[in-house]
Amino acid sequence: MEIVHTEALRKTFGSFQALNNVQLSINQGEIYGFIGPNGAGKSTTIRILLGILRSTEGKASIFGKDVWRDAVEIHKRLSYVPGDVTLWPNLTGGEVIDLFLKMKGGADPSRLKKLMERFDFDPAKKCRTYSKGNRQKVALIVAFASDSELFIFDEPTSGLDPLMERVFQEYVLEAKERGHSVLLSSHILSEVERLCDRVGIIRKGTMVEQGSLDELRHLTRTTLYVETKEAMDDLGQRSGVHDLKVSGAGMTFQADRDELGSIMKAISEKGLVKIESSPPTLEDLFMRHYEGDEG
Structure with missing residues (x-):
């Protein structure tokens, strides 16, 4: 079953064309790698899928719903982690996690405790004391603690050490085993290669390749x-x-x-x-x- 679908997606900012005819699809239980350098159009595509930006032309849907018109309903069923997480400086990490999970409908306390242990996270410290890696951990813990059907990750391991990257990868694979879908935008090609069922390469706002690694390897x-x-x-x-x-x-x-x-x-x-x-x-x-x- 198709979870994410875009068709002839275009986005312009004045005379600059950020996206041109972007077409991608993500099926249920699939990990989709979305790769390209800075400025290629990855984050713009993701913001359109999240209903933050409105496309200039084309269609985009998640769970069969229009990403702009039905954004509120869609967000109840997905989790998003950006590449640079901003938190309330005077709240503790634990308070932020509790706030976000309350908005998501709560979480299993035992699962939340295990996530904090696996990510080696101290929830008692104020957010202003956290490094970039620890701020990423807050968002990742919230995402994996919730029972989302779709995870959208935009450079999620930025700031994490290699051990924490491995923990992240394990939880992504666990989400797949539970039948959930993942859109992973990453600069770490080895991570994408290890995790993803299919890959899309975007270049200057245009999808230049898309398919499984086996399907794409004949091209090189x-x-x-x-x-x-x-x-x-x-x-x-x-x-x-x-x-x-x-x-x-x-x-x-x-x-x-x-x-x-x-x-x-x-x-x-x-x-x-x-x-x-x-x-x-x-x-x-x-x-x-x-x-x-x-x-």
Whole structure:
């Protein structure tokens, strides 16, 4: 069942076009990774989904309801964590958590206690004393303590140490196991690759790729390490071979998928001794779309 759906979504600010024909969908029980550099349109898309901004053109719905007209009803069933959480400085973390959860209809006390323990969070301190990471923890604890059907995370682990990032990832996977959906916008490509069922890459306000990692990997290159009995001095000049590095008896390079057969045939003719292959990563795919972009 489709939980989130956008169709031909456009947003302009004066003469600047922030989004152009953005189409994405998130199904029930799915973790969707939304990636792109700063200024690509991720946060603008998320703000439209949250009913904070109104799209210039197109449609967007969550739970089958219009994100602008039915924002109040939608927010009862979702949790949102931004990349920079602002809290009331004179309240304690525990008081803020209680306030937010009361607005969400309450939470299981035992689950809330476990979340605070897992995130190593002290609820007794005033919010003005919290680091950025601890402010993020407040929002994450509220989100995971509530029984939301959809979680929208916009750079949620900003400021968290690697151990807390792992705790966050565990709770995201737990939400998926309970049949809930997640929209995860993140700069940490390894996190997206580990967690997400499908990925969408946005570039200058336009979706340039969308699909599962397996579906997208055919669009990029495979990394190979080979050793041959005879020297292969012309490998770097072959079609489909990129970034060749020679180290002792071995050669490491990237190969275009459609040229892989001819490359391997040429290598085998030199007496193949050893070969190691690693599939393309999400970072490889991401960088391929942004190679040559300024900044």
